[in-house]
Amino acid sequence: MSIRIVIDSTSDVTNEIIEKYNLKVVPLTVNFENESFLDKIELSSAEFFEKLAKSEKLPTTSQVSPGAFVEAFSEILLEGDQVLGIFLASEFSGTYDSARIAKDMIGSDNIRIIDSRSVCLGTFALILEAIELVNQNNTIDKIVAELDKAKENIVAVAGLDTLKYLEKGGRLSKGQAVVGSILNIKPVIEIKDGKINVIEKIRGKNKTINWFDEWIEKNNYNLSDKTVLLFHARNEDQLKILRDTIEEKYKIKNIIEQEIGSVIGTHTGPGVLGIGFLNK
Template sequence: MAIRIVIDSTADVTQEIIEKHDLKMVPLKVNFENESYLDKVELTTSMFFDKLAQAEKSPTTSQPSPGDFVQAFSEVLLEGDQVLGIFLASELSGTYDSARMAKEMIGSDNIRIVDSKSVCLGAFALILEAIELVNQKKGIDEIVDELERVKGSIVAVAGLDTLKYLEKGGRLSKGQAVIGSLLNIKPVIGIKDGAVSVIDKVRGKNKMIKWLDEWIEKNNFDLSNKTVLLFHGQSYDQLKALREVIEEKYRIKNIIEQEVGAVIGTHSGPGVLGIGFLNK
């Protein structure tokens, strides 16, 4: 009996990794006024940002239903495999609760659900750890125990061009969002234990790379044995510049680049630049 990893679309796992490791992805929805799209299924990242630029009202997002997860889990179980579900923080979405309800509805002992307590590149980092453990032929309960143990070591920070999208989505207060528009200040957010918070402010977009470089150095992160995730939202030139600054300096073991998908883009807006890894 194999272990099949089930994820949601907000982890923004690359299509190459999804295909290579046979991951099953359950999409969230992105809603533009009267139109709804399945993230990464009916709406690509480039299509999304084009729509975002033209939209009069900000889009909204909605979680998969328990029925969506019942279908996904049942397909895996019917193939004779066990389900290992890893989903975005329960504090940020009802996605984890939908998956938990689906598990209860099915009533199988071959389903395990993990709350990543993160999202996007943070959840991606935990999923990479799960893939490694599955490939090591660990048992599903042993894998879950290890994921629960290390998920507190997820490191994920991102520089935003604006906080208005997080504020509109209800992830930050209006007061916190105001700082992003003052004096060309760009906020740096951190995601820890399911909470999104502003951890610093940078004057001007061009100083974000310097801030991230200094942040790595200040925290004495050893990246020589880690896979580092670099994410962007329509700002690949910045990602490339960041990679050039840190790749050789910190002798990083492996780097994976990705552009944020539509659900994350709804809350971050364009111009986001992020870095994440598992600091175990």
């Protein structure tokens, strides 16, 4: 009996890793007024940001339904495998609760569900740890116990071009969002324990990369044994500069680059630059 990892689309795991490790991805939905699209399936990142730029109204996002999870889990169980589901923080979406409902509906002891308490690159970092634990042939209960400890060590920060999308999506208060428009301030957010917090306010977009460099140094992070995730949204040039700035200086073991998808992009907008890893 093998263990199949099930994830939602907001983790923005690369297609290469999805295919290599046979991950099952269950997509959320993005709604542009009268049109709805399955994240990453019916709408690529490039297509999404193109539509976002032309849209007068901010799109909305919809969680995965329990029925979609019932279908995904049942398919894996029928193949004789166990299900290990790892999903975005329950504070950000009802997707995790939908997975729990689906588990109860099926009533199988071969399903485990984990709330990552993070999203996007933070959840991705936890999924990479899960893949490693599965490949080490650990039992599913041992893997769940290890992941519950590991998610306390998720590090995920991102520099945003604006906070208006988080505010419009209800993830931040209007008061918090105002700081992003004053004096060209670019906020840096931290995603931790199911919360989004502004941890720095940088004046000027070009100083964000220097902030990341100083932040790594200040926290004395040892990246020589870690896989570091570098994420962006329509910001490849800055991502390349960031990689060139930190890769050799901190002797990073491995770097994975990815552009965020439509669900996360709805709440952050374009111009994002982020770093994530598991600090274990």
